[in-house]
Amino acid sequence: MNGHTVVPSASLLLDDPTLLFVNAGMVPFKPYFLGSAVADYKRAASVQKCVRTLDIEEVGKTTRHASFFQMAGNFSFGDYFKEGAIPYAWELLTNPDIGYGFDESKLWVTVYTDDDEAEEIWHKKVGVPKNRIQRRGQADNFWSMGVPGPCGPCSEIYYDRGAEFGKEGGPIVDEDRYLEVWNLVFMQFERGEGPGKENYPILGELPAKNIDTGMGVERMAALLQGVDNIYEIDTTRAILDTASRITGVGYSTHPKSDIALRVIADHSRTCAFLINDGVIPGNEGRGYVLRRLMRRVIRNMRVLGAKDPSIKELVSSAITSMKDQYPDLGQAEQRIVEVSEQEEATFIQTLSSGTMIFDTAIAEVKKSKQSNLNGDVAFQLHDTYGFPIDLTIEMAREAGISVDEPRFRELMTQQRERAKADARARKMGLASPTAYKDVMDKHGKTEFVGYDTTQSEAKITGLFKDGLEIQQAQAGDFVELIMNVSPFYAEGGGQLGDHGQVTFDNGARAEIFDVQSPVAGVIVHRAQITEGEATSGEAVFASIDLERRLAISRAHTATHMIHKAFREILGEGATQMGSENSPGRLRFDFPSPKAVGQTTLNEVEARVNSVLIEDLAVRADYMTQDEARNLGAMALFGEKYGDSVRVISVGEWAKELCGGTHTPSTGNLGVIKFLSEGSIGSGIRRVEALVGNDAYTYLATEHILLGNILQTLKSNPEEVVAKLESTLARLKEVEKELEDFRLQKLIAEFKKVAATHSLTSGVTLRLAQVQSDLNFSQLRSLANALATTTATVTLLSSSAGQNMNLVIHVNKDAKNSGVDANVVIAQINQTHQGKGGGNSDFAQTSLPVALEINALLSLMKSILD
Numbered sequence: 001m002n003g004h005t006v007v008p009s010a011s012l013l014l015d016d017p018t019l020l021f022v023n024a025g026m027v028p029f030k031p032y033f034l035g036s037a038v039a040d041y042k043r044a045a046s047v048q049k050c051v052r053t054l055d056i057e058e059v060g061k062t063t064r065h066a067s068f069f070q071m072a073g074n075f076s077f078g079d080y081f082k083e084g085a086i087p088y089a090w091e092l093l094t095n096p097d098i099g100y101g102f103d104e105s106k107l108w109v110t111v112y113t114d115d116d117e118a119e120e121i122w123h124k125k126v127g128v129p130k131n132r133i134q135r136r137g138q139a140d141n142f143w144s145m146g147v148p149g150p151c152g153p154c155s156e157i158y159y160d161r162g163a164e165f166g167k168e169g170g171p172i173v174d175e176d177r178y179l180e181v182w183n184l185v186f187m188q189f190e191r192g193e194g195p196g197k198e199n200y201p202i203l204g205e206l207p208a209k210n211i212d213t214g215m216g217v218e219r220m221a222a223l224l225q226g227v228d229n230i231y232e233i234d235t236t237r238a239i240l241d242t243a244s245r246i247t248g249v250g251y252s253t254h255p256k257s258d259i260a261l262r263v264i265a266d267h268s269r270t271c272a273f274l275i276n277d278g279v280i281p282g283n284e285g286r287g288y289v290l291r292r293l294m295r296r297v298i299r300n301m302r303v304l305g306a307k308d309p310s311i312k313e314l315v316s317s318a319i320t321s322m323k324d325q326y327p328d329l330g331q332a333e334q335r336i337v338e339v340s341e342q343e344e345a346t347f348i349q350t351l352s353s354g355t356m357i358f359d360t361a362i363a364e365v366k367k368s369k370q371s372n373l374n375g376d377v378a379f380q381l382h383d384t385y386g387f388p389i390d391l392t393i394e395m396a397r398e399a400g401i402s403v404d405e406p407r408f409r410e411l412m413t414q415q416r417e418r419a420k421a422d423a424r425a426r427k428m429g430l431a432s433p434t435a436y437k438d439v440m441d442k443h444g445k446t447e448f449v450g451y452d453t454t455q456s457e458a459k460i461t462g463l464f465k466d467g468l469e470i471q472q473a474q475a476g477d478f479v480e481l482i483m484n485v486s487p488f489y490a491e492g493g494g495q496l497g498d499h500g501q502v503t504f505d506n507g508a509r510a511e512i513f514d515v516q517s518p519v520a521g522v523i524v525h526r527a528q529i530t531e532g533e534a535t536s537g538e539a540v541f542a543s544i545d546l547e548r549r550l551a552i553s554r555a556h557t558a559t560h561m562i563h564k565a566f567r568e569i570l571g572e573g574a575t576q577m578g579s580e581n582s583p584g585r586l587r588f589d590f591p592s593p594k595a596v597g598q599t600t601l602n603e604v605e606a607r608v609n610s611v612l613i614e615d616l617a618v619r620a621d622y623m624t625q626d627e628a629r630n631l632g633a634m635a636l637f638g639e640k641y642g643d644s645v646r647v648i649s650v651g652e653w654a655k656e657l658c659g660g661t662h663t664p665s666t667g668n669l670g671v672i673k674f675l676s677e678g679s680i681g682s683g684i685r686r687v688e689a690l691v692g693n694d695a696y697t698y699l700a701t702e703h704i705l706l707g708n709i710l711q712t713l714k715s716n717p718e719e720v721v722a723k724l725e726s727t728l729a730r731l732k733e734v735e736k737e738l739e740d741f742r743l744q745k746l747i748a749e750f751k752k753v754a755a756t757h758s759l760t761s762g763v764t765l766r767l768a769q770v771q772s773d774l775n776f777s778q779l780r781s782l783a784n785a786l787a788t789t790t791a792t793v794t795l796l797s798s799s800a801g802q803n804m805n806l807v808i809h810v811n812k813d814a815k816n817s818g819v820d821a822n823v824v825i826a827q828i829n830q831t832h833q834g835k836g837g838g839n840s841d842f843a844q845t846s847l848p849v850a851l852e853i854n855a856l857l858s859l860m861k862s863i864l865d
Contacts, residue, residue: 001098002088004074005041009048009326012277013286017433017518018147020286021051021274025071026150026185026212032077033150033187035207036437037520042079047072047217049326051270053289054146056296060262063229064176067293068270070217078208085184085211086121089157090128093182100224106160108132108170108178112141112153118186122155134172138198143185143212148434150206152187156180159223181219185212203434231262235321240265242317247304260300267293268314269322275315275336276329278577280681281343287681292390294343299351299391311344312337335573338593339683354387355395357826357837362399364830371400375407377830382408383415431464431480436519439469439482445521450487450498451620451661455543458483460504463536473534481510481525481534487544488525490517494579495556495660500544508532512544549661551583551692554669557618557650557662558608558691559586562672563634564654565607566590569600575634577684581660584694592685596677601687605674615667616651623647633657671695739781746770746782750796755853760865763814764792767860769853774798776805776844783809783842791817793824795860799850806834806856807844815840819864827863 010028012021019027025048031037048071058065074088092099093107109128111118113135122128135141144151158171158178166177187210194200218230225233231240243264244250249257274290281291294311301310315336323330361377373396381387389412393403440446443461462482463470473479481502491497497515502525504510514526559579566574570592578589625645628635633647633655648658650666663669673695675688690698710716715723754768770782779796786794791813798805806828810821825843828834836845851859 001045002043004043004045007044007046009046009070012049012051012273013279018149019145020053020289022048023050023052024048024145025050025073025214026075026187027145029075029077029212030149031520033206033210033212034190034437036440039077042077044075044077045073046075049273051274056292059266060259063231063262066218066230066266068266068273069230072215072217072220073213074211075213076211078210081209081211082118082121082186083125085186085213086118086155087126089182089184089213090126093157100220102159102223104128108134108158108160110134110136110141110156110158110171112155113137115141115153115155115186118153118155132170134170136172142198143183143187144191144200148192149190150187150210150212151189151191151202152185154183154185156184157182161223179219179223180216181223182213182215185214187212231265236265236269238321239268239314239317242313243268243301243304243310246310246313247301247306249304257304260304264297264300264314267297268311269318271297271340272315272318272322272329272336273326275339276326276332280339280577280684282681291343294340295347295391296394298344298347302351309341309344309348311340315340332573335575335591335683339591342593342683350387354381354391356820356822357381358387358392358395360823360826361830362396362401365401371402373401373403375404375409375411376833378403378405378408379411380829380833380835382412383835431467431469431524433519435464435467435469436462436482436522436524440519440522443482443484446483446523447485448487448489448523449485450489450544454487454546454549455541456485456487458485458502458540458542460534460536460538460540463534469536471536473529475508475529475531475533477529477534479510479527479529479534481512481527482522483525483540483542485542486515486523486525487542488512488515488523489544489549489661490515490523492517493658493660494559495581496552496583498544498552499548500542502527503541503543504532504534505539506532506535508534510534548583550663551694552581553661553663554691555581555584555586556658556660557648557666558669558672558689559588560648560650560654560656560658560662561608561611561666562586562588562604562687562689563590563656564650565604568607569603570596578686584692585688585690587686587688589680589684589686591683593683595679596685596687601674601677605672608672611650611653612666612669612671614651615665616653617665618651618662619649620662621647621649628655628657631655668692671699673698742778743781743785746774746778747785750782750786755857757857757861759861761817762791763817763819763864765795765857765860765864766792767795767797767853767856769797769799774805776807779805779807780809780842780844783807793819793821793860793864795856797851797853797856800846802848802850804847804850805844806836806847807842808838809842810840824860824863828859831859 010022014022014027016030022028025046026033028048029044032039050069050071051067053067055065056067059067076084093102094104095101109122109132111133119133122133123130141154141156142151143154159181160178166174171178171180188206190203190206192201192203218233218236221233222230227233230236240251240261243261249261251258251261271290271294279286279290281287281294297314298311316333319329319333319336358381361373365373378389378392381392382389389408396403439462449456460481461484463473464480465473465477488498488500489495500512502510502512508529509531510527510529512525512527516524518524559581563576574590574592576588576590580587622644628645628647631647635657645657646659647655648662649655670692673690675690677685677687680686710720713720713723750768750770754766757765759765779798783794783796792811793814794809796807808821808824810819820840821843822838822840825836825838825845829836829845832847832849834845834847836843838844
């Protein structure tokens with residue numbers, strides 16, 4: 001309508017370093033607003049799926065907040081402005097023939113405090129009475145994404161739900177009664193870094209005035225369906241009702257359980273969409289957000305009384321309620337459920353052991369009449385037991401206790417800094433995206449010619465050192481070069497960037513060791529000046545390392561083939577979730593709930609090598625996204641594609657959207673050899689493979705190694721496996737005999753040095769310090785061998801350098817007397833900063849100090865008596 005191009009929702013994951021997820025409807029259009037890319041249309045409309053994580057703690061507590069929502073909007077890129085956007089919005093909201101047919105008297109409007117122009121349009125052109133137009137400040141009526149980027153004043157439209165929902169007086173008085181339904185952003189500025197909604201600088205005007213509008217689909221649905229809030233609309237209520245059925249807890253029965261049910265309904269849907277778009281649970285970034293959301297779902301279900309695993313039913317309910325709008329969600333249901341179930345199984349174990357340690361720590365806090373849980377304890381729960389800090393804070397709050405978060409954050413920072421010290425030492429300064437964009441504004445985009453040639457003449461349009469633009473650089477300097485033309489492929493789509501050389505007209509040389517595209521349209525070449533003086537603006541000759549490019553291209557084509565073969569053999573759910581194509585080597589990530597057996601790997605390997613023999617042509621074609629979909633071309637999670645896409649075809653067998661470089665035919669790959677298969681996360685597997693000369697060298701080396709083994713064993717190839725198995729079986733028997741012999745010696749030693757004490761509780765305590773070279777496995781075997789039929793707690797210690805290993809065994813009668821090995825270890829850890837845990841029967845820890853036997857005895861008596 002009105003000349004707008006309808007644009008489908010983008011993935012929640014876009015290549016934007018300022019955002020974890022798409023958090024607003026305008027995000028996919030951000031390059032158009034900034035002027036770093038030109039849209040094929042002047043007007044657009046979309047319904048964009050969004051995830052916001054800043055308000056996770058508020059989800060469920062209010063009925064306004066949600067972590068997942070859909071944003072409908074219309075956009076203008078340098079076309080119409082306020083005079084067009086305001087009447088369009090009013091027409092859609094009030095016209096019953098083409099819009100929603102709202103009663104005009106129910107609608108209120110707010111404008112930015114000094115936006116006289118918007119107020120005049122609302123009043124004079126649209127006819128909204130002045131008493132229903134209110135002015136608000138920057139915090140409410142000036143919009144940005146919360147990070148550097150486009151911004152501008154806005155005008156919000158509110159619907160008056162009636163006196164039963166709150167006080168009169170418009171949105172400035174009560175936003176529960178007056179519900180915001182649409183935000184019209186008059187985007188004309190670019191903001192810089194700064195905290196909050198007000199304390200940031202305005203860097204200047206955008207290249208053109210734009211319109212960005214956002215209407216919450218869920219809020220609009222609540223109004224149109226006549227329900228009180230977004231949790232009661234058809235799609236969300238279906239998930240909430242599933243949670244209610246599983247737990248037996250009805251909605252609207254108690255405020256506390258209502259909050260839990262709303263959290264479950266919201267987060268279950270968010271998790272389904274995040275997994276569908278390629279996120280897997282993890283400990284960093286997007287994966288951590290997903291893990292946090294899933295664990296909040298699981299814990300709230302258990303708090304409400306769910307005894308059995310329930311995540312499968314919840315995400316399936318979310319998928320069922322949303323797949324009519326997002327068919328890809330239904331197609332990926334099996335993978336989404338498998339990832340969710342695996343995470344739930346892992347977290348239930350963490351929850352069981354961590355809760356016990358947490359309860360002990362909270363009891364100690366209350367016993368000492370404190371109100372704050374030590375940050376060191378919170379860190380230990382996180383680091384040793386895998387207990388998320390957010391869960392610790394939430395559970396502590398429920399117990400009326402706060403957590404020393406600053407201390408926890410300090411310890412986490414120290415840990416990260418230690419892990420990243422080497423990487424930081426090697427990292428060179430990078431310029432800001434704004435600096436790259438300035439070069440592009442002055443000199444135009446970098447023209448990539450690397451599909452057709454491996455060398456080209458060019459001109460240096462930008463020269464940077466340590467993040468700052470410079471005019472000259474000397475031999476030895478590490479710099480970044482921007483050229484108007486480049487044959488160098490910038491890292492992307494799993495393919496590593498090219499290496500090569502740039503020769504200046506004055507004789508200077510630069511070795512290129514990395515190529516990136518931090519801003520669309522700009523190729524940045526990271527380099528070291530090896531000879532002479534490099535000067536910005538000078539003509540150069542650029543050439544890539546051809547052998548490296550060819551080896552990477554072979555790996556990239558092999559990745560497409562492996563992707564296709566896995567989907568043929570394992571099913572369409574085995575879609576690529578990550579890859580890296582390096583010279584002669586590749587890695588390929590895909591979802592699978594369990595390890596892929598060797599038989600399947602052999603089948604995939606045989607399939608792709610059979611295609612190599614066919615020598616199928618590999619070609620690139622440009623077409624629209626719809627044409628690509630009709631051809632059956634695969635599109636990958638998290639990748640951003642324009643309206644014109646590049647499709648790589650391996651004969652007619654495999655078709656995939658891709659911007660990388662490839663070989664002209666499959667025969668050029670030579671041979672593909674799998675190296676390994678393993679897990680890299682919850683429900684995600686990784687295979688690594690060699691291609692071409694690297695694969696041949698590997699196979700040749702294996703052949704030589706097999707020859708040496710045959711000679712050593714004096715065997716032939718047909719008998720070698722049986723002979724090796726026989727030899728290894730005999731070695732295992734000998735090792736067991738030696739271990740049994742050593743255990744008997746240890747038992748004898750224990751009986752000589754053990755100290756036995758009867759405690760007032762009726763439990764017998766036996767302690768001994770044994771040989772200094774025993775590991776935990778050996779200590780455990782000894783403790784089990786020493787088990788008695790009376791109520792006995794056995795503690796064994798063994799020095800390990802400056803540390804001490806401790807194991808505690810609690811037999812059945814001692815457990816019946818109330819002794820728990822895991823609780824005992826937790827208290828020892830708290831006293832001596834140990835790291836370890838276990839279960840009620842057996843627990844172990846490593847202490848940073850070596851305690852004498854009398855100190856151990858005193859400590860154990862203080863815990864058990």
